[in-house]
Amino acid sequence: xxxxxxxxxxxxxxxxxxxxxxxxxxxxxxxxxxxxxxxxxxxxxxxxxxxxxxxxxxxxxxxxxxxxxxxxxxxxxxxxxxxxxxxxxxxxxxxxxxxxxxxxxxxxxxxxxxxxxxxxxxxxxxxxxxxxxxxxxxxxxxxxxxxxxxxxxxxxxxxxxxxxxxxxxxxxxxxxxxxxx
Numbered sequence: 001x002x003x004x005x006x007x008x009x010x011x012x013x014x015x016x017x018x019x020x021x022x023x024x025x026x027x028x029x030x031x032x033x034x035x036x037x038x039x040x041x042x043x044x045x046x047x048x049x050x051x052x053x054x055x056x057x058x059x060x061x062x063x064x065x066x067x068x069x070x071x072x073x074x075x076x077x078x079x080x081x082x083x084x085x086x087x088x089x090x091x092x093x094x095x096x097x098x099x100x101x102x103x104x105x106x107x108x109x110x111x112x113x114x115x116x117x118x119x120x121x122x123x124x125x126x127x128x129x130x131x132x133x134x135x136x137x138x139x140x141x142x143x144x145x146x147x148x149x150x151x152x153x154x155x156x157x158x159x160x161x162x163x164x165x166x167x168x169x170x171x172x173x174x175x176x177x178x179x180x181x
Contacts, residue, residue: 023089097134
């Protein structure tokens with residue numbers, strides 16, 4: 001009887017540790033993004049990536065291009081992030097970002113802060129939440145962002161990424177392929 005309890009305790013203790021190892025901050029992702037604006041929509045491709053500097057800090061970069069007729073938007077920049085374990089299978093993270101927003105007729109610097117969680121639900125699925133604020137220099141104000149992203153892991157190095165995001169009420173969707181190293 002003691003062996004059954006001991007085996008159950010070992011399995012329960014080992015499962016979250018396996019999940020914890022699945023959270024990876026070293027990746028390169030390419031994908032398609034769609035933004036539903038109040039009057040129209042824009043779509044295009046994006047690149048995103050990050051690598052860990054230490055076991056708590058990471059550095060990342062992004063490039064995003066969306067267009068629709070006369071509307072053309074390029075967004076690019078760098079992220080500096082910090083993550084810490086909340087539980088055995090969840091990390092809390094915060095991210096500062098500096099970037100540039102290039103519109104067809106006007107350009108602006110952008111600054112942002114993002115907070116969220118990354119949870120290894122199991123070895124094949126990771127759930128990422130985020131909430132943040134981005135300030136646009138040449139605009140009267142910035143915008144708040146709330147998002148939910150799922151990583152469907154095909155194997156140790158490859159995953160499909162699907163995300164839904166609200167930027168001050170404007171809906172953004174993306175679908176991408178992630179290579180983790």
